[in-house]
Amino acid sequence: AQSVSQHNHHVILSEAASLELGCNYSYGGTVNLFWYVQYPGQHLQLLLKYFSGDPLVKGIKGFEAEFIKSKFSFNLRKPSVQWSDTAEYFCAVNTNAGKSTFGDGTTLTVKP
Amino acid sequence: GAVVSQHPSRVICKSGTSVKIECRSLDFQATTMFWYRQFPKKSLMLMATSNEGSKATYEQGVEKDKFLINHASLTLSTLTVTSAHPEDSSFYICSASSGAGDPKSEQYFGPGTRLTVT
Numbered sequence: 001a002q003s004v005s006q007h008n009h010h011v012i013l014s015e016a017a018s019l020e021l022g023c024n025y026s027y028g029g030t031v032n033l034f035w036y037v038q039y040p041g042q043h044l045q046l047l048l049k050y051f052s053g054d055p056l057v058k059g060i061k062g063f064e065a066e067f068i069k070s071k072f073s074f075n076l077r078k079p080s081v082q083w084s085d086t087a088e089y090f091c092a093v094n095t096n097a098g099k100s101t102f103g104d105g106t107t108l109t110v111k112p
Numbered sequence: 113g114a115v116v117s118q119h120p121s122r123v124i125c126k127s128g129t130s131v132k133i134e135c136r137s138l139d140f141q142a143t144t145m146f147w148y149r150q151f152p153k154k155s156l157m158l159m160a161t162s163n164e165g166s167k168a169t170y171e172q173g174v175e176k177d178k179f180l181i182n183h184a185s186l187t188l189s190t191l192t193v194t195s196a197h198p199e200d201s202s203f204y205i206c207s208a209s210s211g212a213g214d215p216k217s218e219q220y221f222g223p224g225t226r227l228t229v230t
Contacts, residue, residue, distance in 0.1 A: 032216055043116075044156075044205070044221035051216050090155065099146060100219060104155040 002027035002093050006103035013081050014111050021076040021106050023065075023091035032094040033074040035065055036102075039087045047089070050074065061085070083112045114140045116208050118222035126230055130194045133225045135206030141186035142208035146219065147179075150203040162189050196229045203227075 007022040025031060035047040048059025055067040065076045074091060088107050092100040115138040125131045135145060144163050148156040160176075162168040162183035170176045178200075180192040189208075193200055205224040211217030 034218075036221075043223040044207075046218050049216075049218065094216070099158055099161050101158070102155045 002095060002101045004091050004093050004101050004103035006089075006091055006106050008106045009104070010107045010109070012109045012111065015083055016080045017110075019076070019078040019081045019085070019108070021089055021091075021108070023074045023076065023103060024072050025074065025091075025093045026072065027093055027095075033065075033067060034092040034094065034100065035059065035063070035074075035076050036090045036092060037087050038090070038105075044090065047076070081108070081110050083110045086110045114138075114208070114210075114220040116142075116206065116220045116222040118206055118225050120225060121223060122226045122228075124228045124230060125196055127197055128195055130192055131196055131227060133191045133193075133204055133206075133227070135189045135191070135208065135222050137187045137208040137220070140208075140210050140220075142189070142210060143186065144209045144211070144217075145183055145189040146207045146209070147181060147189075147191050148205045148207070150205055150224070156205060159191075193227065196227070198229045201227055201229045 003026045005024045033050045036044045037047045038044045048057050050057045050067045058064045063078050067074050088105050090105045091103040117136045119134045147159045150156050158171050159174045160168045160170045160181050162181050164183050164186050168181035183189040203224050206222045207219040209217040209219050
């Protein structure tokens with residue numbers, strides 16, 4: 001069975017700081033990886049996804065993630081965070097059945 | 113982008129009663145819908161996967177007789193919590209996908225339903 005681990009439970013940054021959120025997965029087969037974001041009071045929405053090809057994928061709002069197969073990782077990054085990036089971030093792995101296994105989430109708080 | 117709605121957004125029911133939660137895809141046909149439960153400060157726990165016109169597939173540990181799922185059309189799935197108890201109080205989230213079983217398919221999430229059982 002697949003599993004997803006997000007090591008940072010709560011990250012607090014000042015505006016303009018750089019962000020990196022860790023995500024490691026455990027799965028023996030081909031992976032499809034996603035990062036979702038949940039802004040306060042809103043529902044989950046897709047930030048970016050990786051299926052194949054270039055391991056560095058770019059998403060909305062300046063976010064990017066890098067797939068490192070040898071490390072089973074898919075870390076999320078942003079060079080300069082904004083107050084509006086305050087949200088809950090979830091890493092997810094899709095199985096062949098199309099269902100997602102989610103990590104426990106990372107709460108990002110950006111101080112203005 | 114694709115929109116998924118849930119109704120109601122909040123519901124309070126008495127212990128022993130049943131409550132139905134609806135999940136609708138508003139602008140696309142959802143061949144697959146997923147139901148999750150989200151605990152405070154915890155991840156989303158997948159409860160079941162439903163494909164239109166067929167029986168739902170439940171995750172291990174989820175009681176299918178307690179959490180009845182119906183996916184009668186390509187735009188509607190319902191979750192009925194039967195004989196609800198206080199421990200069923202939680203945040204229930206549905207998601208919809210247009211790619212049946214396609215692992216590359218993006219899921220579109222509903223806003224969630226807060227269930228409180230008194």
